[in-house]
Amino acid sequence: MNTIGIIAEYNPFHNGHLYQIEEIKRITHAQNIVVAMSGDFVQRGTPAWTDKYLRTKMALSCGVSCVFELPVSASAASAETFAFAGVSLLTSLGFVDGICFGCECSDIAFLQKISGFLADPAPDFERSIADYTAKGLSYPAAREKALCNAFPKESKACVSLLSLPNNILALEYLKAITLLHSPLIPVPIQRNDSGYHTKKLTGTFSSASAIRQKSLTNPTEFPAQAAQAIPQKVYNLLSQKTNHYPVTENHFSDLLYYRLSSLTEKDKTILDMTEEIFYRIQNKLSSYTSYSEFAMQIKTKQYTYSRISRVLLHCLLSIYTPNPADYSQTSMPFVPYVRLLGFAKEKSFLLRTQTKLPVITKPADGFKNIETFYSETESISPKNILFAKQKYQQDIQAANLYRQVQRSVTGCVRPNEYHSRPIIQE
Numbered sequence: 001m002n003t004i005g006i007i008a009e010y011n012p013f014h015n016g017h018l019y020q021i022e023e024i025k026r027i028t029h030a031q032n033i034v035v036a037m038s039g040d041f042v043q044r045g046t047p048a049w050t051d052k053y054l055r056t057k058m059a060l061s062c063g064v065s066c067v068f069e070l071p072v073s074a075s076a077a078s079a080e081t082f083a084f085a086g087v088s089l090l091t092s093l094g095f096v097d098g099i100c101f102g103c104e105c106s107d108i109a110f111l112q113k114i115s116g117f118l119a120d121p122a123p124d125f126e127r128s129i130a131d132y133t134a135k136g137l138s139y140p141a142a143r144e145k146a147l148c149n150a151f152p153k154e155s156k157a158c159v160s161l162l163s164l165p166n167n168i169l170a171l172e173y174l175k176a177i178t179l180l181h182s183p184l185i186p187v188p189i190q191r192n193d194s195g196y197h198t199k200k201l202t203g204t205f206s207s208a209s210a211i212r213q214k215s216l217t218n219p220t221e222f223p224a225q226a227a228q229a230i231p232q233k234v235y236n237l238l239s240q241k242t243n244h245y246p247v248t249e250n251h252f253s254d255l256l257y258y259r260l261s262s263l264t265e266k267d268k269t270i271l272d273m274t275e276e277i278f279y280r281i282q283n284k285l286s287s288y289t290s291y292s293e294f295a296m297q298i299k300t301k302q303y304t305y306s307r308i309s310r311v312l313l314h315c316l317l318s319i320y321t322p323n324p325a326d327y328s329q330t331s332m333p334f335v336p337y338v339r340l341l342g343f344a345k346e347k348s349f350l351l352r353t354q355t356k357l358p359v360i361t362k363p364a365d366g367f368k369n370i371e372t373f374y375s376e377t378e379s380i381s382p383k384n385i386l387f388a389k390q391k392y393q394q395d396i397q398a399a400n401l402y403r404q405v406q407r408s409v410t411g412c413v414r415p416n417e418y419h420s421r422p423i424i425q426e
Contacts, residue, residue, distance in 0.1 A: 001097040003032040003350070004187060007070075007086030007173070009042050010035075011049050011208050012238070012245075013058035016102075016191070018231045019205070021063045023189050024100050032065040032347060034096050036086045038075035039339075039395065040402035041317070043082045045295075045309025047252060047402055049212045050245035051414065053423060054237065056342040060425035061233040065347035067423075068093075069339040071391055072398040073319050076310060077271065079165075083172030084179070088334040091182040092356040098185035099177070103170035105161055106190050110154070114161060115174035117150065125150055138304050140168075166191055180334075204228055215246045243412045247402070249291040249309070251409045255401075256291050256316050263315070271314045271321050277303060281315075317398050327387035331379040333357060336388035337370050339395065342423030364418040366392050 004024050010017060024030055037059070039052045048055065056067045069075075074085030090096045105111055117125075125146055132142030144162045148155035161167050170188060177184055201210045206229035215222040223230065223238040230238070238245070260281055268278050277298065284297050295308045313319075338357045343350070351359065358373035360366040370388050374380040399417040406412050414420070 001028045001030055001185060001187075003034055003065075003096050003098075004028055004030040005086075005090035005093075005096040005099045005184065006033065006035045006064075007037075007083065007090070007099070007101070007169075008035055008059075009038045009048070009075075009208075010055045010059055011038070011042055012055060012211060012230070013062060013234050014206065014208055014211055014230050016205050016207075017059075018062050020100065020102060020189055024187065025063075027189075028098065028100075028187060030097075032350060033063060034090065034093065034350070035059055035064050035067045036070055036089045037067050037341065039069045039072055039341075040399050041072050041076040041313060043076060043079070043310075044306050045076060045311070045313045046249040047247050047405070049208075049215070049247060050241075051247075051402065051406060051412075052341055052399075053414070053420070054241055054244045056423045057237055057425075058234045060342050060344055060423060061237065062231050064344070066343040066350055067341040069341050069395070071335060071339075072317065072395050073271070073391060074335065076313050076317075076319070078307075078310070079168050079172050080175075083169055084176040085335050087173060087176035087180060087182055087184065089338060089357075091180060091184055092333050092335065093338065093353070094355050095350055095353040096184065098187050099173060100187040100189060101166070101170050101173050102191040103166045103188050104164040104191055105167050105170070107157075108188050110157060110161070111167070111170055111188070112174055112186075114147070114151075114158070115171045116178060118171060119175045119178040122150070133302065136302050138302050138307070140304065201226060201229055212246065216248070219246070241412075243410045244406070245410065247406050247409060249295075249313075251405050252316060253290040255405070256294075256312060257285075257288050259316050259318075260285055260288070260312075266320075267315065269320050269323075270311065271319045272307060272311045273314070273321075274303075277308070277311055317394070317401070319394065322387075327384045328381065331381070332384045332387070336384075337366070337373075337392060339363070339366070340422045342425065344425040360392075361422055363396065363420055366396075 021033055040048050042048050059067055070085055074081055090099060128146035128149055129142045132145050133139060147158045151158055174186060201214055211226045211229055214226050218225055223235055227235050280298050288294050295305055295312060298308045299305045337360055339360045358369040360369050367389050371385060374385045396417050403414055
């Protein structure tokens with residue numbers, strides 16, 4: 001395999017990410033590493049710790065060939081949508097041979113067995129999930145119980161599999177490969193670093209959560225105190241760009257309050273919203289103090305903190321559940337365009353490969369790129385082209401909102417999204 005893809009957030013890039021890249025090259029002898037990365041908002045329903053351009057620089061400085069941006073509607077969505085979008089993007093590029101992901105499970109055959117089942121589950125499996133959620137369980141807990149029922153002899157392994165975040169994403173990547181009939185070859189790497197949510201620095205391999213937490217609790221000595229957990233080149237970048245971070249959800253608190261105070265019936269169709277969550281937001285808004293505190297108020301046994309955080313972010317960014325009447329998924333790729341964030345100069349030849357998607361290098365030309373690319377495709381209707389443009393407009397607005405808040409909080413001055421350019425690593 002010559003080119004391997006990774007779906008990532010790099011929030012921020014740390015030694016575990018560098019280890020993955022080195023292992024890819026060792027195992028597959030790949031010459032190129034292509035990353036589909038979250039933009040300025042991430043999967044746990046919050047803004048990224050620092051902007052996508054600095055995170056792109058981190059990745060390119062550590063051996064990544066190209067970085068492409070996941071649309072915000074996918075990067076800040078559930079694990080299923082996040083994984084599906086990433087696999088869709090990497091597949092549509094046309095020059096990626098395999099996909100590498102970390103997982104805690106060492107039994108790859110079992111991962112593939114369960115992902116195959118989830119890609120085409122029996123009707124009673126879906127009914128079982130619905131029954132459990134009706135009893136008040138969160139969707140992840142309900143799915144775990146339903147899966148244990150489907151595989152009673154392997155129920156202990158199922159619990160272990162679905163209790164760890166990287167295993168969950170691994171299952172979703174494998175499931176997406178199946179559903180998309182993708183030719184991507186999976187390259188799993190077992191993770192041995194500290195847990196995804198661990199908030200204490202534990203040495204050379206520490207979680208992104210721990211690094212972010214250290215920047216908040218001891219900002220005057222950051223990044224020096226995290227130096228052991230990040231590559232030297234990343235340390236150098238963070239030392240030079242101290243006005244780019246940290247950005248947290250609570251920096252968006254006032255904006256979120258304003259948005260929530262004007263919810264209408266239409267907002268019941270916000271992505272991941274339910275009627276129960278909608279009315280809980282309205283009923284508790286009078287006691288609102290901050291983004292994170294309000295998410296804690298709204299969460300229940302059925303609705304996890306991450307789920308609520310995503311709903312609140314979707315409200316802030318006005319991300320609605322797609323209306324099937326607005327487009328046709330049968331003819332339109334799940335990710336309808338690719339935004340290039342950066343590339344290594346010596347790998348620019350990859351960008352000359354003909355792709356199945358319009359590749360946007362200059363944001364100001366994005367709408368024209370989408371129109372020109374799809375107008376020559378007979379199977380793509382004008383309605384679908386409009387839908388793709390609307391999603392792109394959503395990305396632009398989200399990036400500009402992040403930029404404005406980042407500037408207000410840290411003093412970082414960057415050009416607006418229309419005037420941004422891809423990062424070129426010399």
